[in-house]
Amino acid sequence: MIQKGLENLHPHLLAHVPRPPGAPRQKKTVTSAARLRPMPPPKPVPPTNTGTPGSQGPVLPTPPAKPATSKMAKTSQRRSVHPLRTIGGGKKPASSCKPQTGGNIDLEELMPLPNPKESLTLFLDPVGSDDWEMKTKRLQSVQALVKHHPNTLRDKLQEVCYAVIEEVKNLRSSVASAAVDTIVSMYVYLQKDMDTMVDKTCCALLLKIAQSSVNVFLRQQANKALDSLVQNCSPAPVLNVLLRTGLSHLCAAVRASAAQKIHLLADSLGAQKIMSSGNSFKQSMVVAVNKICVDAAAEVRPHGLTILEDLAFQPNFMELWGRLVSQKDRPLLENILKKIKRERKRR
Structure with a gap:
């Protein structure tokens, strides 16, 4: 009875249970749960495509290589989504x-x-x-x-x-x-x-x-x-509304549009005609240019710098500019004028 009960135990537990004295040695039995599953047959390895006359197996064709896309082409594709901004010049x-x-x-x-x-x-x-x-x-x-x-x-x-x-x-x-x-x-x-x-x-x-x-x-x-x-x-009412409403707006897109239109107006008139016009228009243009040059938005300032570069070398401009520029903006604008004159001399 003791031997029959021991046979029903798990094979792993059976190995640690002591045999009674005089009992015959039992053969190890492997249960169905402990049997190993058969390994799947190995996959056949395709013959190596060496291309040599003495090699075994057929010569397989080499797949075509994918054309490599250069980094410059990818960058140009990304940038083409956003066209460059241009400044309209000249009167149409x-x-x-x-x-x-x-x-x-x-x-x-x-x-x-x-x-x-x-x-x-x-x-x-x-x-x-x-x-x-x-x-x-x-x-x-x-x-x-x-x-x-x-x-x-x-x-x-x-x-x-x-x-x-x-x-x-x-x-x-x-x-x-x-x-x-x-x-x-x-x-x-x-x-x-x-x-x-x-x-x-x-x-x-x-x-x-x-x-x-x-x-x-x-x-x-x-x-x-x-x-x-x-x-x-007419230039005078256009400049007045762009200066008073456009350049004073809180939206940067509005200020950029107003600065671009003043740039277009200055290009159509020319620096000489601006400085020879009436005092009211001339002063409004200089005030507008100063305001554009010190604007906080990066898309606004280039328009003012371009106009200032044309006006800076006109007679009586520095005198007029000195009377109209504010004390707060004077140091920055003086540095801009010095840089413009320095670059003009290098040319």
Whole structure:
């Protein structure tokens, strides 16, 4: 009985249990749990592709090597997503400023209206805020009025401008885009007649650039509209609104856009014409340049440095600059002027 009970124990425990005296030695038994599993057969090794005449096995073709992409190519692909910013220089003709309207209709395709006075009255009538399609069509009719019937529009120019500015603030992008295009058409075709409304229209465009919710397309469209403002309206009101509103804005994108437009205005006039203009315009330009040069944003300062480099060598500039620069900014601007003159001598 004792021997039978010992046989039922686990083989590992059985090895440590002492046998009773006189009991025969038992053979070791291997249970099914302790049996080793059979090893899987080894995988056949493919013959080595040596390519020599005496080698065993067939010669396998060598797979084609993947073309290596250089680091320069990868870097250029990454950088191509963000185009470089360029500074627009030189005055362009008014014909090159004609944009696309909100309905993708070119200004050249706008036909004369059969009844311009009725179309003007219809535009000034209030429309429901949800009827955006009607608003877009009426804004396109204003573009046709500006191009083909400017005399009809001049009598109510201020009223029309205020109505268009309200649509620039519209949250629907198609209406806001058509309103921005309408302001551009007014700059292009009415030109100096828009001087009285430069302040209001420019502020509306700068506010559109400052809005973080605006998409990139509308921001670029408003920026191009400011180019039309600089190229077609009188320099004095344009400079005043850019200095007073644009360069004083808290948004860096607005200040950068205003600095670029002042740079464009200075390029179109030339340094000699600026210094020979009236005292008011000349002083405003110098104050604007000083303000741009000491701006906190890196994208703003280069525009001021370029203008200052052209103005620094004009007669009577240093005298005017010494009277207008503030004591806080004087040390920094003096170092900038010294650096500009040093680089000019090296050339």
